[in-house]
Amino acid sequence: MDTPCVTTDSTGRDMGIYLHIPFCRHKCAYCDFAAYEGLQAYYDEYVEALCHEIELWVEKYPECTKIPVDTIYFGGGTPTQLSLEQLGKILSAVSQYFTWKPNVEATIEANPGELSFAYVKGLRELGYNRISYGVQCFDDALLRLLRRGHTAAEAHRAVHEAVEAGFTNSNIDLIYGLPGQSVEDIRRQVRTAVALPITHISIYGLQLEPGTNLHAQVEQGRICLPDEDAAESMYDCMLDTLAEAGFERYEISNFTNCGAYSRHNLRYWQYKDYLGFGAGAHSFYKGVRRENEGYVVPYVNRLRNHRLPLIEEVAIDEARAMGDFCFLALRTKWGLCATTFEETFHQSLEDTYGEILERLTRQQLLEQREDSWHLTRLGAKYGNHVFAEFI
């Protein structure tokens, strides 16, 4: 591995930890992520392997334990497939080596309709203070088509129960561009969502990934997705409806109504360090990006043999680091800050990307406000074109 370009937050103010739980009660029709159904028999072993991974990592990079943990995020899959006891075990493994910052953000992803109220209360007691529900939409027919395994009513109940259990910070995920969806449907969906006692919404466009059940259904012509123009109208309607409801767009696909930014996700965009543990997890630590083995059994086996389950380890060179820094920063409302760039890379943003910034500004995709560059509303629509310029 090459020596990485020394980067930002490795100076070590704080750090995030991501834990991947790749299990689901069943796989959704559109999912191509490291998430598997029917692996209940492996839950115990997996938890053990995950704890062992943390142990091995700390042995290899002991200095990381000195960096206080600001965010911890249990993602999936469905982390709540694990029992409270299993989750507790993982949390203790983390606590054993790392120290928490006082106001640590501890998020767990969950599916509506799968949790008892007691379990949700249990999560709160374990220390989770943010819960993120995969609601996706409030239309039972579409939920069935997506093979979500919950209903709209269950989504409502889940969100309310979370509040009752003491969660003051909760997110729901929504998907737009679903089969048969209209702009009016979207408006209704978003209005339903913003009326719930939540602090945060993440919205994603449906992406048809090869190999998924949904992809096959579309290929066979059994269902058909909204065309490009319709998807754009939905996007516009969504943004307007969210803005009306007082939700601020602070990142391309993330919104909050009370400044409850997902601090963990912001780390990704703000070029800060995070460690990822679990099958298929990703890390960015001291200028090196790493990826873990994504399949459960090989992952468990490698740890049984006391080896870190890495499948990729890339030291980011300076050119790539600068590109990543820029395109990630531009995703957020804080934008690309010239001063931070210069502090990080010891060269000026102007000297490095002046020509590109000027062109994108001329095309009205970027605008400069004081020290920072920001996507315009048009630029946010064509984000990938803007980002590609920095690659």
Next chain:
Amino acid sequence: MASTEHIRNFCIIAHIDHGKSTLADRLIEETGTLTKREMEAQVLDSMDLERERGITIKAQSVRLLHTAKDGKQYTLNLIDTPGHVDFSYEVSRSLAACEGALLVVDAAQGVEAQTLANVYLALEHDLEIIPVINKIDLPSADPERVKREIEDIIGLDASDAILASAKSGIGIQDILEAIVERIPAPPDKSDEPTRALIFDSRFDSYKGAIAYVRVKEGSIKKKDIIRMMHDSKDFEVTELGVFTPNLLPVEELTCGSVGCIAASIKNVRDCHVGDTVTKADNPAKEPLPGYRKAVSMVYCGLYPTDSKDYDNLRDALEKLNLNDAALEYEPETSIALGFGFRCGFLGLLHMDVIQERLEREYNLSLITTAPSVNYKVHKTNGDVLEIDNPSKLPPPTEIDFIEEPYVKATTIVPKDYVGAIMELSQDKRGEYQSMEYLDETRVSIVYHLPLGEIIYDYFDKLKSATKGYASLDYELIGYKASPMVKMDILLNGDPVDALSIIVHKDRAAMRGRALAEKLKELIPRQMFEIPIQAAVGNKIVARETVKAWRKDVLAKCYGGDISRKRKLLEKQKEGKKRMKAVGSVEIPQEAFMAILKVDDK
């Protein structure tokens, strides 16, 4: 030993793929000129490109020493000929340097149109023709039928045709003997004033332009002062040589022999193929007959994708031109493409080859505009302009009429495809001339066709209409008045000069539609919608729209997987390469050749 008695000069006439190069290799090997180990496969095709395409672009020659059955040693000079219709003048010069020719015909495929054209050329030069039926060991070989074809179609006596397989080495000795026995020795004219025919030339960076010659009369020695008769320029001979096939220096090129002359000739243009070399102190009265300047048939613009490469392109053209006097070029400017060159070529293949060499050997990224022919534009004020660049066409009000070049196109096809040929030729504004059954199955059809239609997509159409069974030969026959108009392409409302074409009035709408459709396919989406319009004068004949960029789908970032995001962006970026910004629109290279790729229906 100035006698010509033991010299034989010959060439090989063959259709592409009928085995000319393999046969040449075999002759070289059999006479021990090169051992098998020394031989690269197909020695004569020395450029990579030639080898890849299986064609000979520049003629070469090689001297073979053969001890015949009579016990005497003969010098056999094999003069290679280019094998494509674009190069028929070069072929005729090579033929003029010989006394005989091997006519190689594939034992399965029989006589092809191309072969026929070259045989006629050879007969015009009074060459002794030895038919060789090659590939007789193919399962589908039918030498008797092919013999009949040679007799019926060409009118040659094929009773003593040699049956051979160059690949397997069958019949090679017979061929060598036949060359000695049947091809006449060059007439001995050693005492006459020197005349040597230049049948090829090439540039060597140390020796200057090198002339490949056949000494017809007299002789040439080192230090002689020679004169190029058409240019009346004198040079002192610094080196003489023959090819074995490597250059072997000699003191003298005697009457009847074939070799090369280096004389510090700085420019290949002072060394024209077809010119006659004589001696300055005792010049011949007349040059040898048949000289003509190479005529460009096809023109196109060549522009560097990156305007910084303009000087490199100029240098590369200069260098190519050193070896290829048929390449014409002059600087031109396009509003859309900036600085570049208008280039003239012998034909489409020649154009392709030059373009590929520029990209491959000189590492240039080029934009080529659609090929055009040379139009004679008669203006209302009586002036006649020669226009090969559509954007240079004067406004319609100043034009009285336009003449376009016509060719006589001879196509030979199996009889089942006669209908297809006729349909295609009519479609290409052809005028039927004649049709002749060559035998029970093969037909020769002659049409007069506008050259502009041939360079458009005629070859592809011909191939698909006849499943590749047709062979085509054409020659320029003159100019004819036609109602031609200029069609402009407007992108985002602005005309792009490099996309303009000259087209027959009646076809403008159809071609405009097809071109607009094709451009829509080729031009990637950009930030704003881009209207594509085809216009004749002020009239829009076709319109398409390239949609604006696809909006981003809000994408989830899976647990901090930044690499995946980055890969997607890299992929997107990949597509942006090799584009030319014309005004506000980015145009990929292929778009400028789109006209050749449209499928008119």
